[in-house]
Amino acid sequence: MRFDSVPKPPAVEARPRDPRGYPVPAITPWEDGAPQFALTDHGRSADCARERLCSVCATRMPRGPVWRVVGATESAAIAEALAAGSPYRNLAPTLEGPGHRACMLYASMVCPYLARPNARRGLSAPGEDELTAHVLRGTARGGSGAVVGFADYEYAVTATKVLFRFLDVVEFLPHDTADAHLDELRAELARR
Numbered sequence: 001m002r003f004d005s006v007p008k009p010p011a012v013e014a015r016p017r018d019p020r021g022y023p024v025p026a027i028t029p030w031e032d033g034a035p036q037f038a039l040t041d042h043g044r045s046a047d048c049a050r051e052r053l054c055s056v057c058a059t060r061m062p063r064g065p066v067w068r069v070v071g072a073t074e075s076a077a078i079a080e081a082l083a084a085g086s087p088y089r090n091l092a093p094t095l096e097g098p099g100h101r102a103c104m105l106y107a108s109m110v111c112p113y114l115a116r117p118n119a120r121r122g123l124s125a126p127g128e129d130e131l132t133a134h135v136l137r138g139t140a141r142g143g144s145g146a147v148v149g150f151a152d153y154e155y156a157v158t159a160t161k162v163l164f165r166f167l168d169v170v171e172f173l174p175h176d177t178a179d180a181h182l183d184e185l186r187a188e189l190a191r192r
Ligand SMILES: [Zn+2]
Pocket: 011, 054, 055, 056, 057, 058, 059, 099, 100, 103
């Protein structure tokens, strides 16, 4: 769906824009005045992790649950765990940090690297090891995924990477279409 038809959380409204009008997420690096949407900036991501800032809007997240958008594989693993009544814990760390519920609902519908099938995401930081080799090459996302709430997150900042791990699923909102969370986002924004 057109990105400008999705209502923006106020802190997203305040973000800098690219020439098309896309809000630029907090963790996106800039090169020569142009946002590099496909990349994650190490320093900005580290600041978000340490200061509990939303990776989309760069404002502080309150204590309590945090949200992120997951791809098809992780979405399927969470659905399976919930169906089995067993706890889900993502043991593989990810480079993608958490955010507010409204920001992640928004990002799931607007961010090309989250919302579009086969979009790819890379890293701005040099360096590679076995743990993240698959991420550095770019991870193809499936046609479905989910916005997921977690009780909390852990992080580690290394010389080249900021890794996140998420604990205890508290909300699971799977999606198959780009506009799946429009009503949920409108309701979330109306609550504020
Ligand atoms: Zn936010």
